Amino acid sequence: QKEVEQNSGPLSVPEGAIASLNCTYSDRGSQSFFWYRQYSGKSPELIMFIYSNGDKEDGRFTAQLNKASQYVSLLIRDSQPSDSATYLCAVIKAAGNKLTFGGGTRVLVKP
Amino acid sequence: KAGVTQTPRYLIKTRGQQVTLSCSPISGHRSVSWYQQTPGQGLQFLFEYFSETQRNKGNFPGRFSGRQFSNSRSEMNVSTLELGDSALYLCASSLAPTGSYNSPLHFGNGTRLTVT
Numbered sequence: 001q002k003e004v005e006q007n008s009g010p011l012s013v014p015e016g017a018i019a020s021l022n023c024t025y026s027d028r029g030s031q032s033f034f035w036y037r038q039y040s041g042k043s044p045e046l047i048m049f050i051y052s053n054g055d056k057e058d059g060r061f062t063a064q065l066n067k068a069s070q071y072v073s074l075l076i077r078d079s080q081p082s083d084s085a086t087y088l089c090a091v092i093k094a095a096g097n098k099l100t101f102g103g104g105t106r107v108l109v110k111p
Numbered sequence: 112k113a114g115v116t117q118t119p120r121y122l123i124k125t126r127g128q129q130v131t132l133s134c135s136p137i138s139g140h141r142s143v144s145w146y147q148q149t150p151g152q153g154l155q156f157l158f159e160y161f162s163e164t165q166r167n168k169g170n171f172p173g174r175f176s177g178r179q180f181s182n183s184r185s186e187m188n189v190s191t192l193e194l195g196d197s198a199l200y201l202c203a204s205s206l207a208p209t210g211s212y213n214s215p216l217h218f219g220n221g222t223r224l225t226v227t
Contacts, residue, residue: 034215043201043218044154051212088154097167097210099144101154 001026004091006102013109019076021087021105026070029094033065033072036088038104044088047074079109113138115204115219123225129190132222136183136204142166143185144209144216145177148199157200160185161208192226199223 005024013019025033032051036044050056050063050072062075072091076083086104093100116135124130136143145157156169160179177187183204189196200223203216 032210032212036218043221046215046217049215092210097208098156098159098169099209099216100156101146103153 002102003027003093003100004089004102006087006089006105008103009106009108011105011107013076013079013107015079015081015109015111017079019079019083019107019109021074021076021089021107022071023073023089023091023102024071025089025091027091027093028067028070030067030070030091031094032092033063034090034099035061035063035072035074036090036101037083038086038088040085047087076107079107081109081111083107084109115202115217117200117202117219117222119222120220121223121225123227124192125227126192126194128192129188130192130224132187132189132200132202132224134185134187134202134204134219136185136202137217140204140206140217141183142205142208142214143179143183144203144205145185145187146201146203146218147171148201148221149197154201157187159209166208189224194226197224197226 034049035047038044064073088104089102142161144159158168179185201221203218205214207214
């Protein structure tokens with residue numbers, strides 16, 4: 001089992017719709033969770049991070065964390081073609097001091 | 112505020128050669144981490160430096176090494192290059208060591224290394 005798992009996609013979403021991305025992690029004691037966006041040929045860009053159970057909203061993005069079920073999700077509301085990218089979930093384990101990334105989910109927003 | 116700066120952006124090397132990559136963190140950031148990204152393996156952690164000390168190291172052979180200077184700038188060196196070392200090498204900086212509250216990593220544009 002991979003430490004951080006994501007569906008590779010592509011996740012195809014019509015413009016204006018909500019894109020829902022999921023990420024599961026294996027270490028129950030993980031404490032910090034991050035979402036990065038990576039455009040093709042570019043470096044990862046931090047979207048948001050979440051530490052506590054529940055929802056955290058930032059503009060059109062909402063991160064949801066459920067530590068009991070060991071998953072973190074990202075919702076993109078009013079999806080735009082410019083949101084087409086690969087979204088990377090990253091986790092810091094309880095006893096670790098490194099960021100472990102999932103394989104990423106490719107999102108395609110179609111006009 | 113300037114972002115994380117990596118040089119060079121592109122490198123082409125031959126098997127057996129060595130290479131040094133450079134990273135200047137965001138001003139005020141004292142932690143620098145290095146990652147390797149390939150299509151097959153995704154983002155893999157190489158090592159992290161904080162205050163000139165290596166805090167953590169990933170599962171890479173000893174050919175991969177790094178260091179950090181007193182101004183927080185960091186270099187990564189790969190010796191005896193192999194074809195499989197072809198990848199995008201990403202540097203990321205943060206205010207505090209990875210795992211510290213409210214101190215996420217910010218990535219540079221990367222150095223794309225091609226080994227022929």
